[in-house]
Amino acid sequence: MTERFIKNEQFNFISKQVAWIKDSTKQHLPAGVLASVYDLSNEKILNCIPNMTASQKNILDFSKLKTVEEYEQALEQLVNYLLPFPTVTEQQLKKLFPKSKKLKLPDLSNVDLKRLTYLSWNDSRSNKKYLLYELEGQLVGIECTFSPSTKKNICSICHCHGEVTHFSTVTKAKKLNNPDYYKSIGNLICVDSSQCNKNITDDSYLKDFLKESLLK
Numbered sequence: 001m002t003e004r005f006i007k008n009e010q011f012n013f014i015s016k017q018v019a020w021i022k023d024s025t026k027q028h029l030p031a032g033v034l035a036s037v038y039d040l041s042n043e044k045i046l047n048c049i050p051n052m053t054a055s056q057k058n059i060l061d062f063s064k065l066k067t068v069e070e071y072e073q074a075l076e077q078l079v080n081y082l083l084p085f086p087t088v089t090e091q092q093l094k095k096l097f098p099k100s101k102k103l104k105l106p107d108l109s110n111v112d113l114k115r116l117t118y119l120s121w122n123d124s125r126s127n128k129k130y131l132l133y134e135l136e137g138q139l140v141g142i143e144c145t146f147s148p149s150t151k152k153n154i155c156s157i158c159h160c161h162g163e164v165t166h167f168s169t170v171t172k173a174k175k176l177n178n179p180d181y182y183k184s185i186g187n188l189i190c191v192d193s194s195q196c197n198k199n200i201t202d203d204s205y206l207k208d209f210l211k212e213s214l215l216k
Contacts (some may be wrong), residue, residue, distance in 0.1 A: 004083045005056050007050065008117045013048050013201040014060075017041040020069045025068055026055055039063075070174050085116035086134055096141035097130070118157075120193040122146065129167050129189075133203075135210055142213050144169040145191075156187040157206050158199035164188040171213050185213060 006014075007095045010112050040064045047059070059081065061112050088105060106121040119132040129144045144165035153164045168186035187209065190196035200206075 002080050003056070004041075004081050005052070006078060006081045007083050007203075008047050008093075008115050009203050011078060011115075011202045012198065014045050014078065015065070015075060016201060017045050018075050021071055022068050029116070079114070081168055082114035084113040086139055088119065088132060088139065092139060095171075096132070096139070097143060100128075100130075100143065103130070110171060111194075112161045116197050117120075117203055118197065118206060133206060133210055135207060140210060140214060142169050142210065150191050153188050155196060156209070157189055158196045159202070159205075160190075160196075160199040162195065162199075163191045165191050169213050171215065185209065 006162060018041070019036060021041050024034060029037070042061075045062055046057065046060050049056070052060070053208070059078070062071065063072055065074060090105065093100075093103055093105060103123070117133070122129050129146045130141060131144065132139060132141045134140075144167040147165050150163050150165050152161065154161055155164050165188070166186060167189050168184050171183045171185060173215055190199070
């Protein structure tokens with residue numbers, strides 16, 4: 001059985017390193033400079049996943065590869081080691097969003113769960129966006145409101161430039177001496193969450209945002 005240990009955002013990071021090597025080979029760089037590009041990319045690939053086993057490090061050791069074709073073939077093989085997004089049940093949804101009585105999962109029949117860092121969908125009836133993520137081994141979810149208007153800007157989650165919308169969520173933080181207190185967190189996020197999942201190479205901001213949103 002194939003050991004799956006690479007997350008979507010880590011695979012995206014590795015893909016960008018391979019793309020950098022590919023682009024560098026087209027620029028007619030001096031041999032020494034090109035060799036440095038290879039070495040730096042190989043080092044970044046080998047260190048992009050923490051706490052790897054010896055066998056996992058061997059899979060991500062691209063240092064013996066010499067050509068762009070070899071890198072592309074190695075990248076294709078990594079798809080076999082991708083960790084899929086956890087299966088979500090209706091019962092889990094009810095537990096995560098107890099106030100949303102009619103909430104339904106989107107159709108995931110054509111979604112590649114291995115290429116998801118987070119799962120998000122819109123409920124146009126209520127102008128709500130739902131976002132699910134596996135945080136520290138546990139599936140968590142937040143409900144957000146989003147603006148129907150869009151603009152070109154940087155997405156807070158994937159840090160790429162594209163079509164974004166403003167969305168905000170009310171945290172669970174409360175103050176004992178003020179029952180009416182609430183804290184809202186706003187962000188710009190990609191309108192197309194599938195494209196965002198293709199772009200994201202680091203989930204640090206997403207983790208911090210969810211921790212702050214769920215902190216009681």
